[in-house]
């Protein structure tokens with residue numbers, strides 16, 4: 001099969017180069033006429049890694065802020081608390097910046113990154129959403145599951161939910177931050193939202209509770225990415241560094257002509 005049967009941006013074929021062994025073990029080669037497809041642009045990949053680092057820092061510092069130690073007897077919770085809060089706010093600015101860049105990239109990115117790629121849009125994608133659920137729950141064979149170059153409909157819904165949850169975390173964080181600087185513009189922008197949450201305690205509770213979502217999501221996301229890489233052999237993990245992944249041209253990909 002030649003690359004002309006697939007529209008742009010599918011790349012050249014041929015086996016990947018590299019060593020045949022790693023730490024004395026033979027690396028099993030994926031065999032076949034693999035092609036490479038560019039999925040994720042530099043802004044998306046850069047924001048992914050900045051957000052990942054920011055979230056790790058925010059979870060650790062946030063858990064400390066919520067249940068601090070080593071602060072007894074000091075009127076302002078001591079220098080450790082203020083330093084930890086400073087790092088929390090600094091990481092928060094990085095996370096909020098990645099959110100703004102991602103929002104822009106929903107319009108400016110390629111077709112795998114734009115707003116419609118966040119939801120199953122066509123009737124056949126909605127049908128495939130249920131096919132993917134069936135694939136995971138009933139373990140139908142991988143060949144019966146629909147193939148996608150970018151995210152399949154179930155992944156789209158998952159990652160969109162993660163964006164929404166992260167957005168609520170950023171929002172509740174900035175609402176609380178506004179209270180620490182009541183004459184500032186952040187308070188001016190956010191104070192009207194406090195009654196919508198039913199009071200500041202609910203804002204704080206939500207902010208705290210979502211931390212546990214990230215405590216579960218981050219390790220699960222890392223595990224599932226490495227698992228997909230090893231099961232599918234397409235370079236899922238490297239795709240968020242290099243921007244692309246390998247695929248077998250003999251399959252039909254539901255989003256190759258979307």
Ligand code: HEM
Nearest residue numbers: 055058059062063065066092169170173174176177208211
């Ligand atoms: C993944 C992202 C985040 C996580 C996991 C996280 C986690 C936490 C946790 C666990 C707390 C302690 C809550 C408590 O008192 O029980 C906290 C406090 C706080 N967070 Fe976050 N946070 C995140 C993002 C943000 C963002 C984006 C902001 C925006 C400025 C922010 C601002 C705050 C503020 C103002 C407090 C209260 C600090 C204080 O009382 O001194 N957080 N965070």
